Amino acid sequence: MNNIVKVVFFLIFLNFISCKEGSGTDNKNAASETTTLQTNVNEGEEIIMNAIKAHGGEIYDTANYEFVFRDKIYGFNNKDGHTYRLNFKDSLGNTIEDYLKNGSFRRKVNDEVINLSKKDSAIHSNALNSVIYFATLPHKLKDKAVHKESVGETVIKGDDYDVVRVTFAKEGGGTDHDDIFMYWINKKSHYINYLAYSYSVNDGGVRFRSAYNPRTIDGIRFQDYINWAAPVGTDLRDLPSMFEKGDLKELSRIETANVRNLNATEFVE
Numbered sequence: 001m002n003n004i005v006k007v008v009f010f011l012i013f014l015n016f017i018s019c020k021e022g023s024g025t026d027n028k029n030a031a032s033e034t035t036t037l038q039t040n041v042n043e044g045e046e047i048i049m050n051a052i053k054a055h056g057g058e059i060y061d062t063a064n065y066e067f068v069f070r071d072k073i074y075g076f077n078n079k080d081g082h083t084y085r086l087n088f089k090d091s092l093g094n095t096i097e098d099y100l101k102n103g104s105f106r107r108k109v110n111d112e113v114i115n116l117s118k119k120d121s122a123i124h125s126n127a128l129n130s131v132i133y134f135a136t137l138p139h140k141l142k143d144k145a146v147h148k149e150s151v152g153e154t155v156i157k158g159d160d161y162d163v164v165r166v167t168f169a170k171e172g173g174g175t176d177h178d179d180i181f182m183y184w185i186n187k188k189s190h191y192i193n194y195l196a197y198s199y200s201v202n203d204g205g206v207r208f209r210s211a212y213n214p215r216t217i218d219g220i221r222f223q224d225y226i227n228w229a230a231p232v233g234t235d236l237r238d239l240p241s242m243f244e245k246g247d248l249k250e251l252s253r254i255e256t257a258n259v260r261n262l263n264a265t266e267f268v269e
Contacts, residue, residue: 044148044164047185051138054190056220060139063220064263067256069131075262076132078139084132100128135222135256138183138192145169151182156194156240160187163237182236191221194243196236206230208239208248218261225254 056063064077072088086098097108105125107114116124133140141148151165166181184194196208209225216222228248230239242248 040150041148043150047150047162047164047190048138048141048148048166048183050190051183051185051192052142054221055138055192059219060136063136064261065217065220065259066262067135067222067259069135069254069256074128074131074135076136077262084128086128086131098124098128100125134225134254136220137195141166141183151237153187154184154237154240156184157244159193161185161193162187165236180236182239184240194240195225196239198234198236204232206232206234206236206239207251208243209254210243213255215259217259222256222259224256226250227252227254 052060060078062079064075064079066073066075068074072086075085077083077085081102082100083102084098084100086096088096090096094109095111097111099106099108105116105121105128107116107121107124140146145168147167147169149165149167151163154161154163161184164183164185166183168179179197179199181195181197183192185192191211191214193211194209196206198204198206206229208228208230210228211223211225214221214223227250228239228243229251230242230248234242239248
C-alpha cells in the first residue's frame with residue numbers, strides 16, 4: 001500500500017513539474033511575440049517618419065495650399081490646427097463652401113450658413129477630410145490614432161520597398177477606423193510610390209494605388225494616383241505582384257491640379 005502511495009505522489013510531482021515547465025515556455029513565447037511586435041511597431045514608426053520627412057517634413061505643420069480635384073477647389077491650412085475648405089457650384093448654380101476646422105464642420109450656400117443634420121454633416125465632413133488626407137499623404141500618418149507596423153520588404157519593378165501596415169484606433173480614428181491600409185515606401189528615396197487599402201462599407205472592397213506625376217511645390221511633394229480595383233478579400237500583400245502582372249482593373253485617376261501655395265494666408269470664416 002505504501003508503495004502505491006509513493007507511486008501516486010511521484011506521478012503528481014512529475015505532472016506538477018511538467019505544468020511548470022510548460023507554463024514557463026508559454027510565458028517565454030508570449031514575451032518573444034510581444035518583443036517582436038514592438039520591434040515591428042518601432043520600425044514602422046521610423047519608416048513612416050522618414051517618408052513624412054521626404055515628402056515635406058516640418059513644412060506640413062504650417063502649410064497652406066489650394067488645389068483643384070474633379071473641378072472643385074480644395075484648400076488646407078495646417079497653421080494653428082487643421083482647417084480644410086471646399087468650394088464649388090452645384091447643378092443649380094449655387095455656390096457651396098464646406099469648411100472643416102479641427103473637426104468642426106460648417107456649410108455655406110450662397111454665403112449663408114445652413115443647418116445640416118448630424119448625419120449630413122458627417123457625410124460632407126468625411127468626404128472633405130478624405131480628399132485632403134490622400135492629397136497630403138503621408139502627413140496625417142503621424143496622428144496618434146494611426147497604428148503603424150513594419151511587415152517586411154519587397155521588390156516592385158526592380159526597386160526595393162519597405163512595407164508598412166496601418167490601422168486606426170477607434171478613438172480618434174474616424175468613422176472608417178476599421179479600414180486597413182498598406183504602404184510601400186521606396187528604401188532609397190523614402191517616397192510612398194504605392195498604397196492599398198481594404199474597407200467594409202457598401203459590401204467592402206480592395207483598392208491599390210500607384211503614384212505618378214510627382215512634383216515638389218515649395219517644399220511639399222504632391223503626386224497623383226491611378227486607382228486600381230481587386231477582388232474583395234484579396235490579401236493586400238498580393239497586390240504589387242498582381243499589379244505587375246496586369247491583373248488589376250483601373251477604376252479612376254486621383255489627380256490634384258493647379259496646386260498653389262497660399263503663403264500661410266488665413267482662410268476667411
